[in-house]
Amino acid sequence: MRLADELRNMDHSLPAFGKPGERDRDGEIEEMTENGAGPAATVFAAPGRYVQGRGAISGLGEELKRLGSEKPLILRDGALVEILGDLSVQGAVTVDFGGECSPEEIDRVAGRARDEGADAIVGIGGGKTIDTAKAVAHPANLPLIIVPTIASTDAPTSSLSVVYDEEGAFKEYRFFGRNPDAVVVDTEIIVGAPVRFLIAGIGDGLSTYFEADASSKTRTPAMAGGAPTLAALTLARLCYDTLLEHGLAARLAAEQGAVTPAVEKVIEANTLLSGLGFESGGLAAAHSVHNGLTALEGTHHYWHGEKVAFGTISMLMLEERPTAEVEELVDFCLEVGLPVALEDIGLDGVEREELEKVAEAACVEGETIHNMPFSVHPQMVVDAMLAADALGRQRRALLAGEARLPAVAT
Numbered sequence: 001m002r003l004a005d006e007l008r009n010m011d012h013s014l015p016a017f018g019k020p021g022e023r024d025r026d027g028e029i030e031e032m033t034e035n036g037a038g039p040a041a042t043v044f045a046a047p048g049r050y051v052q053g054r055g056a057i058s059g060l061g062e063e064l065k066r067l068g069s070e071k072p073l074i075l076r077d078g079a080l081v082e083i084l085g086d087l088s089v090q091g092a093v094t095v096d097f098g099g100e101c102s103p104e105e106i107d108r109v110a111g112r113a114r115d116e117g118a119d120a121i122v123g124i125g126g127g128k129t130i131d132t133a134k135a136v137a138h139p140a141n142l143p144l145i146i147v148p149t150i151a152s153t154d155a156p157t158s159s160l161s162v163v164y165d166e167e168g169a170f171k172e173y174r175f176f177g178r179n180p181d182a183v184v185v186d187t188e189i190i191v192g193a194p195v196r197f198l199i200a201g202i203g204d205g206l207s208t209y210f211e212a213d214a215s216s217k218t219r220t221p222a223m224a225g226g227a228p229t230l231a232a233l234t235l236a237r238l239c240y241d242t243l244l245e246h247g248l249a250a251r252l253a254a255e256q257g258a259v260t261p262a263v264e265k266v267i268e269a270n271t272l273l274s275g276l277g278f279e280s281g282g283l284a285a286a287h288s289v290h291n292g293l294t295a296l297e298g299t300h301h302y303w304h305g306e307k308v309a310f311g312t313i314s315m316l317m318l319e320e321r322p323t324a325e326v327e328e329l330v331d332f333c334l335e336v337g338l339p340v341a342l343e344d345i346g347l348d349g350v351e352r353e354e355l356e357k358v359a360e361a362a363c364v365e366g367e368t369i370h371n372m373p374f375s376v377h378p379q380m381v382v383d384a385m386l387a388a389d390a391l392g393r394q395r396r397a398l399l400a401g402e403a404r405l406p407a408v409a410t
């Protein structure tokens with residue numbers, strides 16, 4: 001179903017006039033009648049500016065000037081030194097990122113910013129570098145510019161950081177209530193990175209519409225702090241349609257190092273549409289399954305968006321989406337090269353007890369899985385993952401031309 005049809009079917013009455021709700025322990029929505037609480041406000045959050053294009057990074061100095069910065073601290077991924085070349089940003093102090101967005105690393109970079117008297121923070125790199133830059137800039141009340149060098153997540157535009165422990169296991173979300181002042185996306189740099197990052201970003205972006213759609217039904221405030229606006233739900237749907245329509249063409253072009261209109265569209269979907277869609281539309285089961293999966297060592301070699309892709313298929317199984325819709329998603333993942341089965345994310349031959357660990361972690365209090373419009377228990381998550389895995393393997397066999405049909409039952 002494309003955007004126009006979907007908009008017609010959307011429940012437009014939800015955000016503005018819904019009763020404000022609060023989730024109790026069983027996941028039921030309880031009406032808030034105490035203290036004269038009014039209808040839940042809708043909130044839409046976005047960065048101050050979004051600049052995307054070939055060579056866009058050359059405008060970084062201008063963006064800093066616009067913010068009145070004379071002594072920015074540039075936090076960059078050390079592996080990018082050659083790719084970035086001389087950025088020639090006047091008065092800048094450069095700090096190499098330590099590799100993990102952990103509380104220790106955030107404190108270290110914040111200490112440097114204080115010592116150097118930095119008046120702005122620039123984060124240049126992948127999702128973890130970006131999230132660290134946010135966690136340094138916002139508490140210090142410093143202007144922030146984000147320059148993603150890969151399009152592997154929708155982290156650049158949002159106001160939150162995902163914090164991991166030093167071993168790479170998910171630890172917490174940190175919310176800052178402020179979005180970056182500018183996001184500068186140089187598509188030439190992004191296409192110069194391994195294509196796997198772009199594909200992972202597509203995996204992250206695929207979840208946005210389904211999670212916003214599910215969580216809008218519960219009227220639970222999204223990360224932006226209120227119920228979803230129509231704008232957020234529409235951008236989330238546009239993200240999904242853009243990825244399905246241009247994802248494969250973008251992959252093929254990016255593999256050749258080509259910046260085509262399809263590549264530009266997919267980078268915008270991965271970064272801007274997905275970023276605005278998730279932050280103001282809400283997360284749900286797909287990201288909780290991702291967070292749960294990080295509890296298993298085998299998944300640590302896979303990117304956020306790759307695990308989110310599998311989490312999205314699991315979520316669709318959990319909420320009993322129509323078969324055609326699930327198959328459309330799974331087939332697209334296979335076509336573009338995203339995980340559809342447990343074996344694709346380092347969990348070949350995984351035991352049920354291990355999946356129970358994943359499900360328990362996905363269902364802890366505060367997880368976005370409780371934004372689903374029904375109560376979710378860990379056993380349901382295990383079964384959804386197993387069902388997603390079975391369907392993913394089945395569709396792969398079918399697309400590969402192998403008929404993997406069950407024998408006659410005896």
Ligand SMILES: [Zn+2]
Nearest residue numbers: 153154204308
């Ligand atoms: Zn994500």
